Amino acid sequence: MKRRTLLATAALGLGLAFGGAAQAQGMDKAKACFVYVGPIGDLGWSYQHHQGALAVKEAYGDKVEIAWQESVPEGADAERVLTQMALSGCNIIFTTSFGYMDATNAVAAKFPDVKFEHATGYKREHPNVAIYNARFYEGRAIQGHIAGKMTKSNKIGYIGSFPIPEVIMGINAYYLHAKKVNPNVELTVVWAYTWFDPAKEADAAKAMIEQGVDVIASHTDSTAPLAEAAKTNGAVIGFGQASDMADYKPSPRVSSIIDNWAPYYVKRVGQVLDGTWESTDTWAGINEGEVEIGEITEAVPADVKAEAEAMRDAIAAGTYHPFTGPINKQDGSAWLADGVTAPDGDLLGMTFYVEGITAEIPQ
The missing domain is CATH 3.40.50.2300 (Response regulator)
Structure with missing residues (x-):
């Protein structure tokens, strides 16, 4: 699997710096963004992640804006999409496929005041990157x-x-x-x-x-x-x-595995809002209700x-x-x-x- 240097203006850099300070003290409002490897209508993986994103909106109402992009190929396209999201004011970005791992860490290095959460990978190279998975x-x-x-x-x-x-x-x-x-x-x-x-x-x-x-x-x-x-x-x-x-x-469907990302997404966005977000490595399963x-x-x-x-x-x-x-x-x-x-x-x-x-x- 496939696993540009940007010239930012001084004004943009100043804005990001202020944003980081606000996150450390908590925020009145936040923007949570999601990158999906498939269409949200796939009725499978990306659909279920999007249900988690919708749960964030339901939980926080006007305090949180959500945005997403679906069917993003793993590789260079992912890095471009993540960069655009960071520049658009996303405070936390969830990258929901294994092949986004390197792109997530590369863009996180350029935007230290944005929180990045990568699903199913293992690289956590920067203090603003967390990883999460399900058993x-x-x-x-x-x-x-x-x-x-x-x-x-x-x-x-x-x-x-x-x-x-x-x-x-x-x-x-x-x-x-x-x-x-x-x-x-x-x-x-x-x-x-x-x-x-x-x-x-x-x-x-x-x-x-x-x-x-x-x-x-x-x-x-x-x-x-x-x-x-x-x-x-x-x-x-x-x-x-x-x-x-x-x-x-x-x-023929006699049972199913259901990925329930909603509690995790609600919790992590809440931590951005209250200033308690930290880089973590989470692997939850049936006991925690994630599977x-x-x-x-x-x-x-x-x-x-x-x-x-x-x-x-x-x-x-x-x-x-x-x-x-x-x-x-x-x-x-x-x-x-x-x-x-x-x-x-x-x-x-x-x-x-x-x-x-x-x-x-x-x-």
Whole structure:
């Protein structure tokens, strides 16, 4: 994935300096800005981030102005958009895709009085940059349990966006929990190399279905995989990704992972207003309400639903971790001993599949 020097006038520089002083003491009004990798109508990732932006407006009313730009490519275009936002008076800018990481830090260096928040990355190179993420793998474990129990062909699938740790850990969690309840399960992984491209996502789903896959999870942002599953007259099921995708209930969408960014966005904008914002590294999950498990529909047998909900509750309570050993790496080498849970550092840097997955990770 792709991860101009500006000549500012003296007046602009003075304005930014005063803005920084105001932030340190709190502000009467603020402008919060959002950059999305897809359209806000994708009904997935960008849609859900925009719901969080709207929650900020609802929470603070006239005290906060919100602005956004959708379908911003990762790379040079992102740096241009972020620069324009900073110059337009944004006090805090949320960059909501992994590939914005380098652009976020580059522009943050030029605008030290603007707060930047980057989603799903790991670089926090300046004191005005924060990073935030969600423990999506917790939801993938629950989906894997359902998949392993409900597959009739013993073939389950996963549509990957890009081979980054966030996606790889989701694949691993999905497979491990399917395998636990169905030792005969086989996993097919198809890489779409996009976050949002309904045609490519549909093609990936079609390819899986043609290979006999009857349960599909996806780490891309459109409803296209569910639309393809819906054409099979109940033979293939799947899951909502990032948002509920409720239009496909009760089947093929039998549950979903819902990214609930609203509480985080409301909190962080509030801290800009009251002058308490600090550079932080946040990774929240089911326990904090940032990852929600959408309704498990009647298409799922009652006992499987109860098991999935029990797993959700155990993860929330901290009594179960989806990556608990014994777990080996794909090559058979030991990773986690019996009863040992994966350190966050291992997960955030995950570049390997677990034992039993036969696919290869693209380089």
